[in-house]
Amino acid sequence: MTGTQFLRKKKWTMTIVFIILIALTYGSAALTQFNLIDGLASIPATIAWMFSNLIPTAASFENLPKVLGRLWETIILAIVASTTAAICALLFAMLGAQTTQVNRFFGVTARFIASVFRNIPVVAWALILVISFGHHILTGYFALFFSTFGFLVRMFIETIDEASSDGVEALTASGATYFQMVVKGVLPDTLPQMLSWVFYMIETNIRSATLVGILTGTGIGYLFDLYYKNLDYAMLGLITILIIVIVFFIEFTSNSVRRAIS
Structure with a gap:
């Protein structure tokens, strides 16, 4: 041609x-x-409606401590779910990546499990888990954990496979064990990019945790749903502004850390 x-x-x-x-x-x-x-x-x-109705009032600021407490709960939930999912995802990524997989069976199995978890949206996870755990913070944790786990396994696998294999081949040729090959040959090249993905998921999960909280009755999502049903638009405006400020702050901090480690 x-x-x-x-x-x-x-x-x-x-x-x-x-x-x-x-x-x-x-x-x-x-x-x-x-x-x-x-x-x-x-x-x-x-x-025009938003600017006339979603403006916080003096009365709404009286509830600021309660809102900040729920917002802090949401932030902690997102961070814990992201970091614990990252640890589990790293183990599965080592099995699934071509560079580090033990054998083909474990590699295919790890990729399949990650694909299943990744393709179920976090909202669906929340709805499914509410049936099992009820309206509890544990429900929100597992919903964020499962969706984050599936996403990070894929990203970690791609990161490991895209890394230079020269160090891995040299260590393997010198008789290094699998553990030594991973610690000295794979992690040094891939850890900065993996940490970057973890910070990205923390940003994403703070936003997702708000929606999950509406479904599970926890965190800032619970307050948002409560005031929405009561048509308290001033409180809705306050909560929305605080969420936006926190998301921007977390994103700025995350970008700074990612630039520092890359």
Whole structure:
């Protein structure tokens, strides 16, 4: 195949994909009766309503200690779920990665388990676990743990396989044990990137923990759901602002740490 034929084939492929995307978009809008013009026209009124109703009042600031306590609970839950899931994910990633897997059976099994956990959304995990554990903080922990575990196993496997194999081959040729190969050949090259993924999941889980809290009746999500049902918009505004501030702070701190270790 010549270069011209290749470019022509690629152009036709992109055209077909573009047409399919347009058809899917139009079909979805028709089925859901969504009107883009009406949606855009409603934005100014929505913004005006938010600024007139979601402004914290002096009365709402009286509940600030209670809100901060629940917010702290949510942050701790996200951090604990992320770090414990990372430890378990590292063990499975060592089994699943081509560079460090013990044998093919364990590698395929580790990848399959991670795929199952990764493809179930955190909301679905929360709904499933509520049936078993009820409205308890343990429910939120396991929901975040399972989804984080599946994601990190995949990211850790890709990180390990993309790392340079020269050190691993040299250690293996010199008669190093599996443990020595992992500690001295794999972890030094991959640990900064793995820590970067862990910090990313902590950011993500703080946001997810709010939604999980609504479903499980824990953390800041519980207060958000409570005040939402009572139509206390001033408190909803206060909670939303605090969540945004905390997420930005965690993201800034995480980015700084990731830049320092990379």
